[in-house]
Amino acid sequence: MLKEAIYHRPKDNFAYAYDEKTLHIRLRTKKNDVESVQLIYGDPYEWADGRWQMNRSPMKKSGSDELFDYWFISIVPPHRRLRYGFELTAGDERIIYTEKGFYREAPDDDTAYYFCFPFLNKIDVFQAPEWVKDTVWYQIFPERFANGNESLNPEGTLPWGSEDPTPISFFGGDFEGIIQHIDHLVELGINGIYLTPIFKAPSNHKYDTIDYFEIDPQFGDKQTFKRLVDLCHEKGIRVMLDAVFNHCGYYFPPFQDVLKNGENSKYKDWFHIRKFPIRTKPRPNYDTFAFTELMPKLNTENPEVKQYLLDVATYWIREFDIDGWRLDVANEVDHQFWREFRQAVKAVKPDVYILGEIWHDSMPWLRGDQFDAVMNYPFTNGALRFFAKNEVRASQFANIITNVLHSYPINVNEVSFNLLGSHDTPRMLTVCEGNKQKAKLLFLFQLSFTGTPCIYYGDEIGMTGGQDPGCRKCMIWDEKQQDRNLFEHVQKLILLRKTYRSFGSHGELKFIETNDDTNHLVYTKTYGDETILFIINNSEREINVTLPFSCKGKRLTNLWTN
Amino acid sequence: MLKEAIYHRPKDNFAYAYDEKTLHIRLRTKKNDVESVQLIYGDPYEWADGRWQMNRSPMKKSGSDELFDYWFISIVPPHRRLRYGFELTAGDERIIYTEKGFYREAPDDDTAYYFCFPFLNKIDVFQAPEWVKDTVWYQIFPERFANGNESLNPEGTLPWGSEDPTPISFFGGDFEGIIQHIDHLVELGINGIYLTPIFKAPSNHKYDTIDYFEIDPQFGDKQTFKRLVDLCHEKGIRVMLDAVFNHCGYYFPPFQDVLKNGENSKYKDWFHIRKFPIRTKPRPNYDTFAFTELMPKLNTENPEVKQYLLDVATYWIREFDIDGWRLDVANEVDHQFWREFRQAVKAVKPDVYILGEIWHDSMPWLRGDQFDAVMNYPFTNGALRFFAKNEVRASQFANIITNVLHSYPINVNEVSFNLLGSHDTPRMLTVCEGNKQKAKLLFLFQLSFTGTPCIYYGDEIGMTGGQDPGCRKCMIWDEKQQDRNLFEHVQKLILLRKTYRSFGSHGELKFIETNDDTNHLVYTKTYGDETILFIINNSEREINVTLPFSCKGKRLTNLWTN
DSSP, X not given: OOGGGOBOOSBTTTEEESSSSOEEEEEEEETTTOSEEEEEEEOTTOEETTEEOOEEEEOEEEEEOSSEEEEEEEEOOTTSOEEEEEEXXXXXXXXXXXXXXXXXXXXXXXXXXXXXXXXXXXXXXXXXXXGGGGOOEEEEOGGGTOOOOGGGOOTTOOOTTSSOOOTTOOOOOOHHHHHHTHHHHHHHTOOEEEEOOOEEOSSSSOOSOSEEEEEOTTTOOHHHHHHHHHHHHHTTOEEEEEEOOSBOOTTOHHHHHHHHHXXXXXXXXXXXXXXXXXXXXXXXXXXXXXXXXXXXXXXTTSHHHHHHHHHHHHHHHHHHOOOEEEETTGGGSOHHHHHHHHHHHHXXXXXXXXXXXXXXXXXXXXSSSSOSEEBOHHHHHHHIIIIISOOSOHHHHHHHHHHHHHTSOHHHHTTOEEESOXXXXXXXXXXXXXXXXXXXXXXXXXXXXXXXEEEETTGGGTOOOOTTTGGGOOOOOOGGGSOHHHHHHHHHHHHHHHHOTTTTTTSEEEEEEEETTTTEEEEXXXXXXXXXXXXXXXXXXXXXXXXXXXXXXXXXXXXXTO | OOGGGOBOOXXXXXXXXXXXXXXXXXXXXXXXXXXXXXXXXXOTTOEXXXXXXXXXXXXXXXXXXXXXXXXXXXXXXXXXXXXXXXEXXXXXXXXXXXXXXXXXXXXXXXXXXXXXXXXXXXXXSOOOOGGGGGOOEEEEOGGGTOXXXXXXXXXXXXXXXXXXXXXXXXXXXXXXXXXXXXXXXXXXXXXXEEEOOOEEOSSSSOOSOSEEEEEOTTTOOHHHHHHHHHHHHHTTOEEEEEEOOSBOOTTOHHHHHHHHHGGGOTTXXXXXXXXXXXXXXXXXXXXXXXXXXXXXXXXXXXXXXXXXXXXXXXXXXXXXXXXXXXXXXXXXXXXXXXXXXXHHHHHHOTTOEEEEOOOSOOGGGOSSSSOSEEBOHHHHHHHIIIIITOOSOHHHHHHHHHHHHHTSOHHHHTTXXXXXXXXXXXXXXXXXXXXXXXXXXXXXXXXXXXXXXXXXXXXXXXXXXXXXXXXXXXXXXXXGGSOHHHHHHHHHHHHHHHHOTTTTTTSEEEEEEEETTTTEEEEEEEETTEEEEEEEEOSSSOOOOOOSSOOTTOOOOOXXXX
């Protein structure tokens, strides 16, 4: 057995509390190298005759990626404490793997050899709101969804959909537009909307906030927003807003005060000014998002700034009963701020959802003390490479997805925010080069995957568009121009997800078969007695697939054709 | 190159902020498999002509353990943001390792491939108090250090050192005793004392607290304690107390109230009672430390309990100006409690030291939001196996120590609490089977090691004793019975550590040579221009060692003989 490939380190994705009673333990070994793994475990204080009392239970192989196999076991330690090691077997070879290294026999004279999960404290368990697992999100870029009140149009507003958007164009989308089109959302079957920023800001995207306590007048007023939230709730739809706390806009009054008063400004420590006087060219001499002088980075370590932003976060929950915060550029803000953010918002509404925008591996934010989820771009990336771009074949796709799933605890995966595109990426159909069949497979995979899927407005009716601003075109409301067939495909998938618990986040995913020649893929989703078999043919040709089990004595239903 | 052995995951010990400007990046590869590693890195927003602008810098090999080599680089990113990957070379083979896997060439069309250290936020930097690096601790078990006021003797107190201790014997050690013997500590040169619990408790060890706001009368009163702290401070000695917050004593009034009033007790949620009525036999039906009915586990998730314990923690700092808290059974208490504990105590005294008792791998407590250090038992264990027990040879010892050092960030190592024994282990001289030469080598290694060493009372004068209660004998004050030669050895090492910055925590340790035949070991400690060479002969024979460098043009001083 290849010792160098064997990996385990307690907490994070390798040893974690799944709930207040249950621990999950995982082990990584070289692919196809180990035949079986047993967990050796016990309570650290359980001794008899000078020997530590150990139990043994078999672990199961929960998946494989390109280089590794992953092993899994779920354990309920009676006293919430666990010491444990692993017994690995391959042919005649048997090794014991512990915190202190490798042994031939499992030592029982001391528990100090073993890995330690000291105590399962409920308060430390990663716990996202229960409703999230059953949510299908719909992302709305408010300026482009629907113009329901032309009297609010900003100066220079263009006729709806009259041309392709530029970085500075306005089409007058607003809350009234969303309200008027709520039936579209209800018909589709989604039950959560995520709105990109709605607070006062000069740009069309509103990521350059001027006033975090005010709605941008182009979208409507607070009363209209309240009406929107209430209507959504009435329809069973949750509402998530976008918190742009990493940076403000250039015209945010405190920053303007610093521009005016320099070192004498009482807001000078609200930002990271490297030198006075402030200059913006060739590059700003203050910290910004990227190198954009229009987005000065906020000093979230400053207690005044922290209090201000936490007041913002709780205000919109308390006054408007919103259900979630999506956190822009979340990983560039300090962890301490997010810890206090979580405490503050959950104190006001315990089941509010906290979603961080992080494009990379995100374990440090998903330990239970900060976010409930991150935008799962590694999922996006893997799915697009296989279904849309043909960059990887079936087996490599399964490797990528298995790797993503094993990068986090299962309770994290269950609420992960799985998107196929956003206002920051080319649209999925465009990545598919217009191939609707590919788009349909993408939706099938996304909607049957563990986590909480998000549909970017218009993707469900076949809208196209490249990188921003292309992906921010006006929503098409003329049904004749909508791809209703694609709409019905997505609608049907959402309905299946709602109908069968195994279809969505409650189901455990297992890759059964991947074939790189035919490029087809078979996986199951299982919840209790219910198993759904998915056979995906990601090729241009018809293929025959033999069912991976005997049908004898089983009741089979074709869920797609009913 | 063995891909399965290559490991990196951002944050923790692999990518961390060393200070507010500097990032440390580490990579693990198979031992002797890779010839050189370059870090490929840049600011994520630095693009030109559609290409990400990358830099390359060589990493150095910072050490090896049994299976792996570790590579290291220190980077100061100008805008505190970093994306990075690794270029590994061995012979003609060259691979690029990124967050998304392995490549032949470093991709420059997207930074999403790369590992991400999103932003270096000062507040998240692990920062222990500066003074700790230069502290040599001395652990006192108050009941056994010195009896300075016989009028405080508990009933049944035995004459000092008249017999070997049992689990229940009393010898009357007290604060007055410590005060009277402060010169011993000053002479030895230590500058920090850690006192095991001093609060009101029935046992001799006081880990079964009855009143966290009161001194146990057998040790003295608050005034005497204040005198002790002031005297220590006068002599440049810091004082650390023991916080037993995982559990209380059976006679803690709130627990007594629950025993008396059962479910009607207003303290019933202060503990984890699994069932009423409470029983203690055969095993307690409430959570305890181990299975000890005398130590009921406190429910530190209960806001009342939390507030009570945080009040205790801040009270002793505010009123008595103590310098540190050692946290008993720290890993069985919830992380959330410790995060709030840190905020509370650092608010009262920003440079207070927080030391957790954890015997295992402890990364989850050392991320900057909880502890400053843990009791480094993996160090203890490695050192005793090599020097005291001859269980491992020189090379394996170097492997163990290198592994310990690479399990944590360097700023964590610098304040790690390195002990050779405690009130919970057999004494080091006993583990050495009385061999004083071995004990001297152990002290040499401990006192020249990175971190903050702790001497268990009496070890410096050659006291012996097995597992508790053997290791808790009365301190020997009769100089004729003390091993003064050993005392002078420790004293000299402490003086060297104070004199040369490279000797202690400021010096970087490098193993230069290990020889399993002779069982000797050569390592250097370097700080700036100053390098100290340590040659340790862990055998019974005299050996000749060739200096690992030419002496030509160098000024050499024998620090030991001067």
